Amino acid sequence: MTKPPDTPQLDDFAAGLPFSLDPFQIRACQALENGHGVLVCAPTGAGKTVVGEFAVHLALAAGRKCFYTTPIKALSNQKHNDLVQRYGAERIGLLTGDQNLNGDAPIVVMTTEVLRNMLYANSDALQGLSHVVMDEVHFLADRMRGAVWEEVILHLSEDVRLVSLSATVSNAEEFGGWIQTVRGDTTVVVDEHRPVPLWQHMMVGKRLFDLFEGAEVTGDRSLVDPELIRHISHRREADRLSDWQPRGRQGRGRDGHRHSGGGRPTIYRPPSRPDVIGVLDHEGLLPAITFVFSRAGCDAAVKQCLRSSLRLTDDAERARIAEVIDRRCAELDDADLVVLGYYEWREGLLRGIAAHHAGLLPVFRHTVEELFTAGLVKAVFATETLALGINMPARTVVLERLVKFNGEQHAPLTPGEYTQLTGRAGRRGIDVEGHAVVLWHPDVEPADVAGLASTRTFPLRSSFAPSYNMTINLTNHMGPKQAHRLLERSFAQYQADRSVVGLVRGVTRGEKMMDEIAARFGGRDAPILAYARLRATIADRERAQSRASRVQRRQAANDALAALRRGDIITIGQGRRGGLAVVLEPAGDRDDPRPLVLTEDRWAGRISSTDFSGSSLRVGSMTLPKRVEHRQPRVRRDVASALRSAAAALPVPAGRPKRGQPGQDREHDVDPELAGLREQLKAHPAHHLADRDERVREAERFLRIERDNADIQKKVNAATNSLARTFDRIVLLLIGRGYIERTSNGDLKVTDDGRLLSRIYSESDLLVAECLRSGTWDGLDPADLAGVVSAVLFESRGDTPGASAVVEGATPGMRRALAQTRRSWSEIRAEEQQHRLPASREPDSGFVAAVHRWATTGDLSASLAASDASGSGSPLSAGDFVRWCRQVLDLLDQVRNAAPTPASRTSAKRAIEAIRRGVVAVDAG
Structure with a gap:
């Protein structure tokens, strides 16, 4: 029997816990x-954070520092x-x-962005750092903010x-392999065991059934409960029979649905x-979280419950x-x-x-979280954002639908999403078991639900890509060569290179098949292959000529x-x-001319x-009356008769072309190159072979196969060093704009403008830097500056036309600044197209009037009304209003630090003070 490793610190740490450590926690802590x-991948609620807390213990015991990072402020506050x-x-x-409390302490909890910014600034706070905990590290798949995690992992000192700490992902070994590559010795601990067993159910009407025979998932061999299948079958049959009731006995009830004579809705x-x-309360399954995939749906669910007698x-x-x-709400203004x-x-x-959703006022949302965690709130209707990180487990999770809107269309839940949502069910140390309920x-x-419940696939995909800010900082701190090496070490490139392995294997297979075919002809220079190439060239040329001819005919017709x-x-x-027709009204549009005509019929x-x-x-x-009422049958008959008479008197007979007759002006095949290729084909030795066609x-x-191989090779070339190529394109654009310059010996040097850009951490980083250095935002008062700054970060929800909305009540200075900001964006966008770079996000004026009103008056009602007037389609919720105000505050704080003129820095500081009040300042976590 092997002796367990000597781990005195773990023994000391475990002695202070009110529970025993699980095997996966012990393995990770020993490592x-x-x-x-360590990389720990385990289900929600399994206790991953204990490993992070042990890192805190180790740092304190050694007299060193530990940073504990989380993706969102709410999680940081909680931790x-x-x-x-x-x-x-x-x-x-x-x-x-938002908050800076005791920043020099040995243990500091922070959002991941704060640590990234420290690394780029080479902050003194990094001295003595021994451990960094990255909670919810699977956030690196997040499209908007995922790159931050990889930047931190790549930049942290090797010691x-x-x-x-990650949720369960199906490619944990791949992710762990990458971390080992870039961070050295790393132990990967994967645990798929849920500490609280999860039982799956379906609710049909008001009856609750087990989903599986044996109830808990046991893998692919799990069978759907026969009683559930029988009940659904009987229900469907009953509904089918009710549809066959005589029509006279059917009517509409007060609910608007058709009813049979017996009152059954069809x-x-x-x-x-x-x-x-x-039902859940009767079965002892509360507290429960019901996931409703819309904010309005969550609010409507609460209202529906309040209209009932439910208590x-x-x-x-x-x-x-x-x-x-x-x-919690003591600081809210009564008004x-x-x-x-x-x-x-x-x-x-x-x-x-x-x-519970992102549209709630933060103080409301945090109150709900506190009360639910304390067991005082028993039923929460939430959007899926609750499944990400917030520690709000329940005894039961209810899914009303298995389809959600993904931003573009309604799509079925993936197994990974189902696992993430139902993972909230079962409170460790409180519940013996958790329950997941799907409404039928x-x-x-049921078989589809069983497939979701028994599949464990949640692959982690990198969203890492160089931004303008990242490119400036990499160039400034390490130069392009080292930056290339760092980008090549990213998880994104690691995954791309692994995908290339499969593609290269495909190219190799194709080459082998081509060799086998060519061998039957006597090699790759065989005459029959040259003949086939010639035929293919002729076919391509004919298709191109046909397309060109069609375009020419269409243009001639339009003219x-x-x-x-x-x-x-x-x-x-x-x-x-x-046939014949007379023009009643000429065409108005030269690009797509459509004249109004009357035919002889x-x-x-x-x-x-x-x-x-x-x-x-x-x-x-022919001559037409002054007005031709072409919608009247009598007028159409008279004009058609006059048309036929006029046509008969023409010197050249006019009429309907014969079926199949080509247009008189259609050009014949006069392409000399095509004619020459056809002559070559006839003269080729292979043209006269007896078995030529075969x-x-x-x-x-x-x-x-040759064409397919060429396409695959293009994909290989695109994947290999793709991040480094994007970096180089960004560098060229930034050189052109004066943020980077070449020195006399060919090196790259970041300019003063580049250093300004290096301090802007925003999705619209280059546009913000451009507006600051060009003076576009100079001279704006605090409220105007807040409004203009909001345009570079706000995104209207849905399809509302906030981007180009006219801002009501805008001051002349604000209108000028908004117009110039949009012009700067257009110029940047044109250069991005030229350099083949992804498009920067377009400015959106949908929040300008609202934040301007708030900074000016502090009147919440008027500010929410202004959010509608500024083109967002409907007023923002109070929670969304506060969330966007806080994002404006973040960017204003960056402007305060980076603006080149004292006046702009002062204006930004005063704008921050004007916004950070009332509901925006309450419960700032």
Whole structure:
């Protein structure tokens, strides 16, 4: 029997815990104490953060520092509170951008962006750092912010031990392999065991069934519960029979659905939210989180419950809830409470019911989290954002639908999304088991749900790509050669290179098949292969000529249509309208001319170039009455008769072209190069072979494989060093704009403007830097500056036209600055196209009026109304308003630090003070 490793610090740490460590936690902590980095992948609620807390313990024991990073401020606040309770406030700091508490402490909790910025600034705070915990490291797949995680992992000093904590991902070994490559000795600990077993159910109407026979997932061999299948089958049969009721006995009920004589609805209606919660309460399955994939849906669910008699709390619980609400909301202005929907929200909480989504006011959202964690709120309706990070486990998770909007379309949930959402079910140390409930609908098959529940696929994909800010900082700190090496070490390039392995294997297979085919002809220079190439060249040339000919004919037709005048007699050569016609109204648009005509068959309408061939369209003219009411049958009959008479009197007979007759002006094949190729083909030795066609078919297969191989090779070339090429293109653009310059010996040097850009961490980093250095935002008062700054970061929800909205009440200075900001964006966009770079996001004016009103007046009601007036389509929720205000504050703080003029820095500082008040300042976590 092997002796367990000597880990005195782990023994000391474990002795202070109120629970025993699980095997995966022990493995990870032992590796950490023995000097390894660790990557821990485990399900939600499994206890990964214990490993991060052990890193804190090790740093304190050694008299060193530990940084604990999280992706969002709310998680940082939560972890800060946890660590303060254990180690005391004097040893724990917090840095989130909003808050700077005890930043010199040995243990500092921070958002990952704060650490990235420290690394680029080579901050003194990095001295003595021994451990960095990266909680929720799977966020590096996040499209918007994922690159930050990779930047930190790549930039951290080699002697810092990295503790990476991730949700369960199916490519943990690949991710761990990359971390080992870039960070050295790293132990990968994967644990798929849930500490609290998860039971899967379906609710059909108001009846709850086990999804699996044996209830808990046991893998692909799990069978759907036969009783569930029988019940659904009987229900469908009953609904089918109800559709066959005699029509006279059917009518519409008050709910608007068709009903049979017996009162059965023929369109399925799921149970109401209060009914679902009532069933769960009866079965002892509360507290529950019901995932509803829209904010409006979450709010509507709470209102539906409030309209019912549903109450989930007793008097004692209501008193405790009221105490928490009063404590949390004490700083809210009484005048804002009605606007915020405070009283309805409070009533929901007192009854144990709440919504949770990003549109909630932060203080409301954090109150819900506190009450739910304390077991005082029993039913929460939440969007899927709750599944990411926030520590709000429940006994039960309910999924109303298995389809959600992904930003572009409604798509089915993936197995990974299903696992992430249902992972909230089962509270460690409280529940013996967790429960996942899917509401049945006629479109939902139990077998499909079983497939989601039993599949464990959640691959991690890198979203890392060089930005302008990253490029400037890399150039400034290490130069292009070292920057290339760093980019080549990224997880994104690691994954791209691994994908190339499969592609190269495909090229090798293709080459082998080509050799086999060529061998049958006597080698790759065999005459039959040259003959097949010649045939392919001729076919390509013919297709190109045909396309060109069609384009020329269409253009000639458009020119002829645009030249027509009222009274012109024409021949329509194609389609059902073929024959004679007279022009009643000429075409208005030269690019797409559509004159109004009347045919000899009395049809009136607009025609286009698709209605005839050739350019010799006009055959004569006739006199028309001053007004032709072409919609009246009598007028159409008289004009058609006059048309036929006028055409008969023409010197050249005009009429309908014969079917199949080509246009008179169609050009014959006069391409000399094509004619020469055809002569070469006839003269080729292979042209007269007896088995020519059979041999050509085999040779064409060779050419197809050759083409496929060339396409695959392009993909290989695009994947290899793709990040370094993007970096080089950005460098060229920044040289052109004066942010980087070449020295006399050919090196690259960051200019003063480049140093300004290096301090801007925003999706629109280059546009912000451009506006600051060009003086576009100079001279703006604080409220105007806040409004203009919002345009470079705000994104209107949905398809609302916020980007180009006219801002009501804008001052002349603000209008000028917004117009110049948009011009600068257009110039940047043109250069990005020239350098083949992704497009920078277009400025969006949808929040300008709202934040300007807030900075000017502090009136919440008026500011929310202004968010509608500025083109966002509907007023923002209070929560969204606060969230965008805080993003404006973040960017204004960067402007305050980076602006080249004292006046702009002062204006930014005053804008921050004007915005950080009222609801924006309450519960800033």
